[in-house]
Amino acid sequence: MKGLDHKFCVAPMMDWTDRHCRFFHRLLTRRARLYTEMVTAEAVLHGHRERLMGFSPEEHPVVLQLAGSEPARLADAAAIGADWGYDEIDLNVGCPSDRVQEGRFGACLMAEPELVAECVRAMRARVSVPVTVKCRIGIDDQDSEDGLERFVSAVAGAGCRTFIVHARKALLKGLSPKKNREVPPLDYARVYRLKAVHPELEIVINGGIGSLQEAEAHLAKVDGVALGRAAYQNPYLLAEVDRRLFGAARAPLTRRAVMEGLLPYAERHLAAGGRLNNIARHILGLYHGQPRARAFRRHLSEQAPREGADAAVLEEAMRLVETPGEAPLLAAE
Numbered sequence: 012m013k014g015l016d017h018k019f020c021v022a023p024m025m026d027w028t029d030r031h032c033r034f035f036h037r038l039l040t041r042r043a044r045l046y047t048e049m050v051t052a053e054a055v056l057h058g059h060r061e062r063l064m065g066f067s068p069e070e071h072p073v074v075l076q077l078a079g080s081e082p083a084r085l086a087d088a089a090a091i092g093a094d095w096g097y098d099e100i101d102l103n104v105g106c107p108s109d110r111v112q113e114g115r116f117g118a119c120l121m122a123e124p125e126l127v128a129e130c131v132r133a134m135r136a137r138v139s140v141p142v143t144v145k146c147r148i149g150i151d152d153q154d155s156e157d158g159l160e161r162f163v164s165a166v167a168g169a170g171c172r173t174f175i176v177h178a179r180k181a182l183l184k185g186l187s188p189k190k191n192r193e194v195p196p197l198d199y200a201r202v203y204r205l206k207a208v209h210p211e212l213e214i215v216i217n218g219g220i221g222s223l224q225e226a227e228a229h230l231a232k233v234d235g236v237a238l239g240r241a242a243y244q245n246p247y248l249l250a251e252v253d254r255r256l257f258g259a260a261r262a263p264l265t266r267r268a269v270m271e272g273l274l275p276y277a278e279r280h281l282a283a284g285g286r287l288n289n290i291a292r293h294i295l296g297l298y299h300g301q302p303r304a305r306a307f308r309r310h311l312s313e314q315a316p317r318e319g320a321d322a323a324v325l326e327e328a329m330r331l332v333e334t335p336g337e338a339p340l341l342a343a344e
Contacts, residue, residue, distance in 0.1 A: 016072070016099075016141075017215045019226065019252050020044040022239035023076045023101070023145070024127075031280070033070045036242070038264065038272045039249035042257045045073045049103045051089035051116070051332040052079035052173060064095050067276075074099040078106065078116040080126060082133035089134040089142065100134060102127070104146040107181035107191045118181035120152045121158065124165035132169040143173040146183045148201050155180060155201055163205060163212070173213040175237050176202045192218075192240075205233040223248060223255055230256070245299040265299070266297055270329045277322045287324055291315035303332040 021036055023046035035047045050063055055077070066073055075092040077100060079085045089100045104127055106117035120127050127144065134142045144166055149155035150174065163174060179195040186194055197219050206214040215235035220226055226236040242249055250263035264272070277290050291311045296305035307328050314324045 013148040017044055017143075017175070017213060017235035018042075018230070019256050020046065020175065020215060020235060020237040021242045022046065022175070022217055022237040023048055023074075023103075023250070024239050024245075025049055025106075026241065027243055027293075029289075029293075030066050030070070031290045033073060033288070034067050034276055035074075035248065035269075035273060035293050036249055037069050038269045039246060040252040041261075042253045042259065043249060044099075045070055045074070046101065047075050049076050049078050049106060050085045050088075052081070054076055055088035055091055056084065060091070060095070064092065064097075065095075068077040072098040074101050074143075076101040076103055078103040080115045080120060080123075080130065082126075082130045085130050090137040093138040093140050097140065099141045099143060101140060101143045101145055101175070102130060102134070103252075104144055105177050105181065106188070107147075107183055107186070108188045118147050118150055119183060121146060121153065121162055121181075124162040127162070128165045128169035129169045131166055135170050141173065141177065144171050145175040146175070147177050147179060148198055149180045151180070153180070155198065156204075159201065159205060160208070163209065167209070167212060170210060172211075173215065174205075175215040175217055175235075177277070178202050178216060178218040180284065199229070199232075206233045223251055226256065243293075244296045246294070246296055247299065251305055266301070267329060267333060269297065270294075270325060274322050274325060277325060281321055286316075287320040288315040289321070291325065298332050301332065306331045 019042065021043055025048050028046055028048050036045055053180060054063055075097040077085060077088055092100055103117055104120045131142055132146065146162065149158045178197050178199050178201065181191050182195055199216065202216045204216065213234045215237055216229050216233045217237035220229065220236055220238050222239045229236050247266060253259035253261060277287060279288060281287060295308045295311055298307045310331055311327045314320055
């Protein structure tokens with residue numbers, strides 16, 4: 012698809028993809044699309060916006076993911092997000108948690124495609140940035156073939172051109188959010204068929220994708236891929252995204268260069284009254300699979316949460332794993 016914006020995304024994840032995580036990920040990849048954690052429309056309207064929505068300019072392109080089911084409230088929240096500088100607004104129609112269902116948003120809205128269409132239509136009327144939808148292939152005993160088609164057709168009719176589809180059903184009763192990421196079987200073929208039926212739409216596949224090799228295989232059938240836990244737990248795989256998936260000439264940063272790029276950010280955060288562990292908890296997997304990775308994780312896990320911990324803790328962790336003779340690579344693209 013021409014003008015593809017979502018070829019590779021780091022999927023939104025509650026308690027994980029906060030602003031510190033996104034800054035770290037952006038050091039690794041300039042091209043991936045980054046997402047906030049899910050934020051309810053009501054929180055945007057009435058909560059502490061800097062805490063909920065603040066981000067660094069380096070994070071672009073960055074997407075605000077909203078949750079809600081009242082079109083007017085979502086439209087107001089989307090307008091605030093666009094004014095804050097977000098590049099896109101994404102509506103969550105995929106989260107299966109009980110709390111989300113009680114608020115009548117998330118995956119339960121797949122049973123109400125016309126309401127979702129109304130929400131999208133209202134948001135698009137208020138913002139000039141794209142409005143996208145993240146959903147499942149279905150819920151409960153809903154037929155994933157007919158149900159997903161009905162849902163996508165209705166929402167596309169409201170002007171949504173991009174759907175990020177988690178290739179599992181959501182089982183809304185009896186399964187925790189964690190189990191809903193593991194128990195319902197993956198059905199990638201269903202997402203492929205959706206793209207085949209709707210070549211005019213941008214279809215991004217999500218769910219269980221663990222490597223760039225797997226991502227490349229999916230890209231033969233759909234427009235984009237979204238990695239969640241794999242990108243978080245082994246973040247250095249993001250370092251190859253720009254070159255491998257986007258054809259960028261820029262060589263990946265070394266792990267050491269990423270750490271050195273993170274130090275000034277950590278110092279600014281600490282100077283503003285933040286805690287080191289706000290940042291350090293996101294980088295524990297940077298040396299995944301490398302010699303002395305355990306020592307790196309242990310040092311950060313033990314030292315970063317301590318009162319008064321400063322950026323020296325990051326430098327100490329880096330020295331524990333530093334390979335002699337490895338020079339930092341910070342070349343511009």
